[in-house]
Amino acid sequence: MKDMKTTLIFALALSATVSYGQQKPADRYQQYLPIITEGSAAQKDSLATALVGEAKSYKTEAEYRSTLNILRNLEQDAKVQDLEKIAVKKFPKGAITRDAFIQNTFYKAETTAAKEKAYNELLKKWPVKNFPDEGLTYDYAIATLAQSFAKDGNAAKATQYLETMQERFWRGNGYLPVATTLLAQGDTTNATPLLKVAMDDAYYFISLPEEQKDNKARFAAMGYASSMSAYVDILVNRGQYAQAVEQIEKALVVAPQQADALSTVYYKSLIGLDRKLEAYNILTRLYAKGQFGVEDQLKKLYADLNGSMTGYERFNANLKEELKQSIRTHIKEMETFKPAPAFELLNLKGEKVSLASLKGKVVVLDFWATWCQPCIRSFPGMQAAQASYAADPDVEFLFINTWERDKDYKTKVPAFIEKNNYPFEVLYDDQKDPQSGQNMAAQYGVKGIPAKFIIDKEGNIRYFLTGSSPNVDYIKMEMHELIESAKKPHKG
Structure with a gap:
């Protein structure tokens, strides 16, 4: 049969x-x-x-x-x-052969010199003109090579290669990482013009009439807040507050949805211009969303505007209560109730960890990959959340490493965890179900990462959320509400 x-x-x-x-x-x-x-x-x-x-x-x-x-x-x-x-x-001169060369020779080159040699060979054997509709393939390689030069401190060569990129909608993805690397080295002189290119490109696409915004335009617009924030931060550090505010307010006209992402540099610029009330309103909004790191500045502005700290504690408590209620409303959208698929995966030590062995505990699953920047940005918050439950034997955090692109992931993943000193229990999602042929992420219905699941003590998924925030305090509070809710019996 x-x-x-x-x-x-x-x-x-x-x-x-x-x-x-x-x-x-x-x-x-x-x-x-x-x-x-x-x-x-x-x-x-x-x-x-x-x-x-x-x-x-x-x-x-x-x-x-x-x-x-x-x-x-x-x-x-x-x-x-x-x-x-x-x-x-x-x-032999086709795209498949070219792509194999890029993957196996160019990307695996260990030094900048080796990468540049491979890139020149790529252009010689597979000229760009032979593939007029595939400029993005070459732009990926250019961005990688430019970043390698930037890490070596060679801003001139990095910029030289960036200027050969063809696809304007994607260009910011090459310029921004290089600029960020140069900024980390203290090289604002060379980083600033790169940030401006990335910012201006994104602005061009974000300000297009709605009927002209295709997927490329929407993709390009996504990088606006990052490049804008970094560029304006340089202006703020130089004391050029008026220019900073001008750029931010120009951005908010065409992209009001970027308000939160630009809030930090905006309030700093407003303080520099002595526009304290406007800065105070922005800080209040940030604090009410869980960015408690701004509290010292909020206290200072509160005292300046009110003449004393009288009433601050009540004000602060009200903001935190509003945030807590907002999170509780938000997590209702993530509610579900279904049996969690069973799993038995290996951790970094080669030990088996199964869901069955954790019955009686609330289990937090966090699906991630080393290449996933939103995953990585959420880790400090997840670390804080895990630490807050360190003394609770009924809560377990598991970080499920999935969708890795490199064959040597079992070397790279432990190195990444050790380098960042994350005290996480990491499991490899590389065991396929014999019946479905699916890995754990597929069995759980993961379509994008980061993806987090909260499983109750009886083994039922109670919450499922995708995406994340880089805000440590917000993640910690959100996880607390999710976990405490999952501890309670399901009401049906």
Whole structure:
């Protein structure tokens, strides 16, 4: 019976395979999306086998690229490698061969000199003009090379390479990290013009009429607050408060949703201009959202504006109570109630940790990866939350390392944790369920990281949240409300 079922699955997958010439790559991917996201291990294997069989008739590199993309999403690494070898041999000057070179030679080069040599070889063998619609592939490499020069303290070479980037909507992603690296080295002279380019590019896209804002424009606009904050911070440190306020207020006209991200540099600029009441209002709003690090400045402005500290404690208590009520309202949107999928994963020491062994405890799961910046930005807050429950034997924090891109992740992950001195229990999400072929993240329905789950003492998921805040105090308070709520019996 089992063999007949497997044969049927294979037949269905094979019959679903339509000639590439009849479909665009995106259409093919959408056709197989249900199997990619929800299919069993048998269905995925069957589809992969069918696609590889179809590949024998391919005439163009585009056909190979489309199928390789699907195979990667099916996590069929062995079949990807086998098909890639055929394509590389068939199209030595094509994009597949180029991408393999970038991945295996350029990105793995350990020194800046080696990276530059590999990049020059890339341009020689696969000139940009031969791939007019794939400038972003080269921009990724340029950004990596420029960052390597920046880390070496060579701002001139870093800038030289950045200026060759082609895609304006993505350019800020190369300029901003380089500028940040130079700022960390104290080089504001070279960092400032790079920040301005990133800021001006983002402003251009964010101020486009709504009907002209495509996905590229929206992506570019996302970097506005970061580049603006860093640029304006330089102006503030130079005492150029009027110029700083001018830039911020210009930003708030076209991007009012960036108000929170720009609040810190805004209130500093206003204080510099002696606009204390406006600065006080911004600080009050920040404090009410859990940014307690501004309290010293808030106290000073409170005393300046009121003539004394009379009434401050009540004022402070009211702000914290408002925040607590806001968090409680917010977490209601994250409520759910369903059994948590069982798991048994290895920690950094090679020891098995299972959900079953933690029954009777509230378990906090945090799905993360070393490349995920929002994940990393939330770690100080998660560390503070974990520390606040250090004496509570009924609460367990587990940090599930998933979706790592490098094969040597078992070297990089422990090094990252040790370097940052995080006292986390980290588990590797690299064990696939034999029935579904899915890893733990897929079983839990994770679509993006960071993703956090709060599991109650009976093994039920009570809360699920994605995204995060870099605000330590807010995360600590939010986790407290989530955990304490999960300790209580579910009301149904």
